[in-house]
Amino acid sequence: MASLWMGDIDENMNEAFITQAFHSMGETVLGVKIIRNRFTGALSGYCFLEFPDQSSAARCLANVNGKLVPAANPPKRFKLKHALYTKPSDCIPPSRTAAAEYVQAFNYYTQQFQHMFTNWKYDQKNDSYAYQQYGYTADNWPVSQSGSHTEEVCYSVPAKIIV
Structure with a gap:
């Protein structure tokens, strides 16, 4: 027209x-x-x-x-x-990227990197994540209390987390 x-x-x-x-x-x-x-x-x-x-x-x-x-x-x-x-x-012709293209890409990356995320599990009882592939769980996470701060050791570097 x-x-x-x-x-x-x-x-x-x-x-x-x-x-x-x-x-x-x-x-x-x-x-x-x-x-x-x-x-x-x-x-x-x-x-x-x-x-x-x-x-x-x-x-x-x-x-x-x-x-x-x-x-x-x-x-x-x-x-x-x-x-x-x-x-x-x-x-401008309408941009109609098929949803199947996005699903296909999502499935590809999910399959490629699935092994990285399968061991990350949320523990509702302890309200935390357990990183089993690194040997960390809510029970053995290195934590020491000092006042109102929590000191955690991550990769041998102390980090203060205000609670």
């Missing part, structure tokens, strides 16, 4: 009026989108016209632009230009 911009429209011009005006000039308009102020609802003074293809939009621009709008009171002239931007769906 192709779009044209139409400017200088009045309050009494609606979608049906504009479609009929182009029809009486021998042009086929698929749709009219009148732009309004989103806060007040008042007309912004322009609209966008959709045509079946680029050639019919170019023909309409050449034949109708500058001519009097039929049944316009007060008399007005068509003010048409090529639309610089069209709807995003017309400009």
Whole structure:
């Protein structure tokens, strides 16, 4: 689809009026989108016209632009230009990455690294994780209490954890 911009429209011009005006000039308009102020609802003074293809939009621009709008009171002239931007769906094809692609990648990495995470288990009784592959569990984790801080030895380096 192709779009044209139409400017200088009045309050009494609606979608049906504009479609009929182009029809009486021998042009086929698929749709009219009148732009309004989103806060007040008042007309912004322009609209966008959709045509079946680029050639019919170019023909309409050449034949109708500058001519009097039929049944316009007060008399007005068509003010048409090529639309610089069209709807995003017309400009950019939708990105439809299949969910199966993500599932396939997730399954691959899960299988590759599953052996690394199988021994990490959460112990609800002690409210901690047990890292059995390193020999650490909640029972043998090196911990010493000093005041309100807990000192833990990780890789032979003491670390203070405020509780």
